Amino acid sequence: MxxxxxxxxxxxxxxxxxxxxxxxxxxxxxxxxxxxxxxxxxxxxxxxxxxxxxxxxxxxxxxxxxxxxxxxxxxxxxxxxxxxxxxxxxxxxxxxxxxxxxxxxxxxxxxxxxxxxxxxxxxxxxxxxxxxxxxxxxxxxxxxxxxxxxxxxxxxxxxxxxxxxxxxxxxxxxxxxxxxxxxxxxxxxxxTYSPFLPISPISGRVLYVPMKEVDAKAGTITFADEDGRDVTLPVTGGRxxxxxxxxxxxxxxxxxxxxxxxxxxxxxxxxxxxxxxxxxxxxxxxxxxxELFLDENGEKISKSKGNGLTIDEWLTYASPESLALFMFQKPRSAKKLYFDVIPRAVDEYLQLLAGYPRQDGKTKLDNAVWHIHGGNPPAAELPVTFALLLNLVAASNAEDKSVLWGFIKRHFPGTSPEASPLLDQLAGYAVRYYTDFVKTKKRHRAADEEERAALEALSAALAKAPPNATAEDLQTIIYDVGRAVPRYQDFAAKGATPERPGVSNAWFNSIYEILLGESKGPRFGSFIALYGIPETRALIASALKGELLAKDAAPA
The missing domain is CATH 3.40.50.620 (HUPs)
Structure with missing residues (x-):
């Protein structure tokens, strides 16, 4: 450069x-x-x-x-x-x-x-x-x-x-x-220590033996070979x-x-x-x-133990650039290297890449993508996050990335695998990551009476939303529904008033756990915009009927 x-x-x-x-x-x-x-x-x-x-x-x-x-x-x-x-x-x-x-x-x-x-x-x-x-x-x-x-x-x-x-x-x-x-x-x-390890002329083995003589003038060492006889070798020439x-x-x-x-x-x-x-x-x-890497239990990763991630496992579910970001971040801090870090690394990389063109000079030079790409980051700003794609896979039961593209094309007309190869690659990673790692672990839970009423209210509110409602419009609907439920009201939130309280994370946790079988997820308004209002209402109905719980309990 x-x-x-x-x-x-x-x-x-x-x-x-x-x-x-x-x-x-x-x-x-x-x-x-x-x-x-x-x-x-x-x-x-x-x-x-x-x-x-x-x-x-x-x-x-x-x-x-x-x-x-x-x-x-x-x-x-x-x-x-x-x-x-x-x-x-x-x-x-x-x-x-x-x-x-x-x-x-x-x-x-x-x-x-x-x-x-x-x-x-x-x-x-x-x-x-x-x-x-x-x-x-x-x-x-x-x-x-x-x-x-x-x-x-x-x-x-x-x-x-x-x-x-x-x-x-x-x-x-x-x-x-x-x-x-x-x-x-x-x-x-x-x-018995010697810094010199002779290669045995008899066996070809690397010998850990004491030196009997070290001759500086001749440039040789003398030692007992494997048959007990003294051997003198020059230290040069690979001997x-x-x-x-x-x-x-x-x-x-x-x-x-x-x-x-x-x-x-x-x-x-x-x-x-x-x-x-x-x-x-x-x-x-x-x-x-x-620092060395740790596994999910905080133990040092060891090749002999087989704990932690291999590079092939990472690259099955995410790009080399996301792995390079993980390596860039805080090299002198011990970090856990296991499956759960992959989605976060992917989205952080995409966020840094999308933000790069808008940054000033110093911020660009301190941005990890400048270092990952040797000073020449590619132009890329994706309309969806990896976390959102993972939840879309979960909700749609997609086993192929073409299913995800059906949703993506509907919400973002003009996009295609050919025109957006990075997004296409991301969709493939999302299907594999969900199928191999998330699907077997996810567990939906039943809604209690208050949660059932809140989700029914959300479905009714979504039914009144225009078909072209934006992610922000849908997010506002979700907030308004949650704000009306006493258990989800947050009067300490920034900008909250007695007449218009904020909404606690508990509302979104309920949505994720009941509808997606996860403890956390993306902005749900963005999810609805991509998945679709009718599909989201059908997902709510399925959850309230206990169908999602039944799927979890069904044999693989």
Whole structure:
């Protein structure tokens, strides 16, 4: 993104932008100023990936958030400083346990502790190793979302000698590295610890063994191999790798990484990474620590537990942009990641997108959609919300989005799936989300006598409304009916008078629970306008006859 690509109003507002990606980008600019780096300097952003498993929702979040900082940096520097995003795969790590999702777990047992790129591919196909397969899945995953990045393989970097210079420096400064690492370990681990992990010439496994000799002059290490014999290996050429904590710092030093973000589980280790990087002659990058996700019960999400949402589950029910919004919002706050957050994220994204054209420069730059779309949000203002579509599915028992389009076209003439692809996509998401997640949980309740009388009064009032009544007209009718019922009167509401009280939320809660089987919902006037007055009156009649309760009780 170049400065020229920015609207003049946005360019003028850059100094006032306060969204967190801009704050992180400013830290990077200060870093360059401190280093007295010229404009020919390329700023390197990095993200890490552990290919022991397939890419997941956390992988998306890390790359998406890093990309947001990168775009903010390019905007602040006017595109005058080159940037790169390197997605680095730690595919030389030993396979410490066999994943649950492979076709034949017994097939992989002989390959435990071997580098992931030396483990045969259990999935078959064109990829020679398990690591290569998962790396390909990562690249396909990132390409699907349109990320601009470069891929890097630890195996390739080690074997090609791209780390050799810094690895030889690690041999020379072995004592300094051990001085950092040993205090972080227990007594038993201290006795056997080495930052170097040789690849056994006999078995090909990654060995966690103590060093018998570290020869700085020769650039070699000596250790006992699996057969008990002493072996001396050069640390170069991919014969040796580093333990993961020193490896972090080594990679930063070797590649000149300027920015990397990671989860809170790395926070206590960050000073170790920094010290190793500095010992090896590098300058530690700026880093940003984000909070980890929680499930609906407030427990940390774990791949082994299978709690929380997968990215495939999110994308079954909502767009990647809504997921990017969820990642943008408060990265340093622990957030629950489960099905119920999806509708809210979808509608918040649509609201921010619709509001963007009307905002001033600073507000646009702080709007999440500017960051989600790399500074170029599409024009989109939808006539309905996702929450409203969900309730329309519930009321109409729609099993296909074409049913929803029948209502949409009637209320918004001229709209069509072809003319409004975003709305068409939203309708499809709504049907799937309702069918798979809401339908089995929703429970209507019976109306008590007062509620029955109020709903009958609402139906009678709707019968007198003109066919072309607007959503606001219908909302006024709903308020007027509720205002006449003592239990729903709210004299403390803003603008309420003794003669004209406000209406409490209890009235709308009754409507949602009795008619839609939900505890909350959209503005009901908007719902009626879309669903139709005759259809809404029929829904009220069905509820009061007990038919909706009977449907809940019927076997699936």
């Amino acid at each position: 170049s400065q020229a690509a920015l609207d003049p109003i946005l360019s003028a507002a850059l100094g006032d932008a306060r969204a967190w990606p801009f704050e992180e980008a400013r830290r990077l600019i200060k870093r360059l100023e401190k280093q007295k780096a010229g404009s020919d300097r390329t700023v390197l952003f990095e993200t890490g990936y552990g290919p022991s498993g397939l890419p997941h929702i956390g992988t998306f979040g890390e790359v998406a958030r890093t990309t947001m900082v990168r775009h903010a940096f390019e905007a602040l520097t006017g595109g005058k400083i080159k940037t790169r995003l390197l997605c680095f795969s730690d595919d030389m790590d030993g396979m410490r346990k066999i994943p649950e999702n492979v076709p034949d777990r017994a097939f992989l047992e002989p390959y435990l502790q071997m580098p992931l790129t030396s483990v045969p591919n259990p999935f078959g196909g064109d990829y020679p190793s398990f690591g290569d397969h998962n790396n390909a899945m990562l690249r396909r995953f990132l390409d699907t979302f349109g990320f601009e990045y470069e891929f890097a393989s630890a195996t390739e970097y080690y074997k090609a000698g791209r780390f050799d210079e810094v690895l030889l420096r690690a041999v020379e400064r072995y004592d300094a590295i051990m001085k950092v690492m040993l205090p972080t370990l227990g007594a038993e681990r201290q006795a 040796v790798k580093l333990q993961w904590k020193p490896d972090f710092g080594m990679r930063w030093a070797a590649l000149g990484v300027d920015f990397e973000m990671f989860g809170k589980d790395h926070q206590t280790n960050a000073p170790i990474y920094d010290k190793i990087c500095e010992i090896l002659g590098g300058t530690a990058p700026e880093h940003y620590v984000y």
